[in-house]
Amino acid sequence: MKLVDKSCREFTNVLSSKAAVPGGGGAAALVGGLGAALGGMVCNLTIGKKKYAQYEEEVKEILRKTEELQEDLLKMIDEDAENFLPLSKAYGLPKNTEEERAEKERVLQEALKIACEVPIKIVRTSYEAIKLHEALVDKASKLAISDVGVGVQCLRSALISGQLNVIINISMIKDDDYVKRVKEETDTLVAEGTKIADEVYKKVEAILS
Numbered sequence: 001m002k003l004v005d006k007s008c009r010e011f012t013n014v015l016s017s018k019a020a021v022p023g024g025g026g027a028a029a030l031v032g033g034l035g036a037a038l039g040g041m042v043c044n045l046t047i048g049k050k051k052y053a054q055y056e057e058e059v060k061e062i063l064r065k066t067e068e069l070q071e072d073l074l075k076m077i078d079e080d081a082e083n084f085l086p087l088s089k090a091y092g093l094p095k096n097t098e099e100e101r102a103e104k105e106r107v108l109q110e111a112l113k114i115a116c117e118v119p120i121k122i123v124r125t126s127y128e129a130i131k132l133h134e135a136l137v138d139k140a141s142k143l144a145i146s147d148v149g150v151g152v153q154c155l156r157s158a159l160i161s162g163q164l165n166v167i168i169n170i171s172m173i174k175d176d177d178y179v180k181r182v183k184e185e186t187d188t189l190v191a192e193g194t195k196i197a198d199e200v201y202k203k204v205e206a207i208l209s
Contacts, residue, residue, distance in 0.1 A: 004077045020088050021081035028122050028161035029080060033073035035154030036129045038147045039136060040066040046141040055139035062132050062139075069129045073122070073158070080118040087111040109174060116169045116182065122162030123186045126155045127193040134196050137203050149204035156197035163190045 003011060003022050011030070015022050043063035046052050052059070090111040093104040133152040140148055163186050170179045 002078045003081055004074050021084055022077060023080075023084070024161060025080035025084070025119055025122070025165045026077045028158045028165065029073050029076035029118070031154050031161070032122060032126045032129065032158030033070050033077075035126070035151045035158060036066045036070035036073060036132075038151030038154065039129065039133050040070060042136060042140045042144045042147050042151070045144045046139065049141055052139060052141060059136070059139055062136050066129065066132055069125055069132070072125050073129075076118050076122060076125075080122075083114050083118055087115045108172075112169050112173050113175075113178065116166055116173075119162045119165035119169070120182060120186060123159055123166065123189050123193075126159040126162060127189045130155045130159065130193045130197050130200070133200050137200050142207060145204055145207050149201050152197045152200045152204075156194055159190055159193045159197070162186075 003014075003026060006014070011022070015027060040063055043059050043066065046059050047056060047063065087108070090104065090108040093100070093107060095101045095104050130152060133148055133155065137145070137148050137152075166182060166186050170182055173179050
């Protein structure tokens with residue numbers, strides 16, 4: 001059974017166990033998926049309401065995009081687990097001779113880049129979903145506005161958590177150009193994304209107060 005198909009309780013139990021996967025990456029993807037889903041819920045609760053008719057088409061488009069991002073993030077739960085396997089195997093390779101040590105290092109460097117792929121995507125996708133919440137907050141039904149706040153906070157957490165999983169991997173990667181490129185992209189997205197998420201949350205608070 002895929003991790004994404006487990007019940008909430010099953011997933012939580014395996015997450016808390018000694019099993020190698022899921023870990024922080026899978027958890028980040030799930031939290032991001034929940035954040036996107038909350039945005040979708042708010043869209044569905046807004047569409048069809050006369051009070052928000054002027055935003056109908058925009059909200060429908062936001063809904064379409066949140067559904068895509070939600071599905072992408074949920075797929076990343078298992079993708080992250082699959083990408084971790086080469087790294088876990090690389091750590092177990094023998095290193096008794098010079099040749100074995102060189103081969104282990106080569107495999108390890110390749111595996112670290114593979115392990116980085118999904119966390120980078122989590123950062124990118126969470127950022128996109130945060131931008132959708134930014135577009136939604138002023139057009140959403142006020143009856144569901146708190147869910148915009150919850151959704152954007154889930155995505156903020158996924159954004160930062162994705163970055164942490166990038167950091168732990170690139171800290172061991174010796175390809176300086178690759179590390180620089182990944183760090184510049186993720187640092188920029190996290191800085192901008194957290195700023196937007198905080199602004200959206202403040203708007204929600206202001207509406208509720």
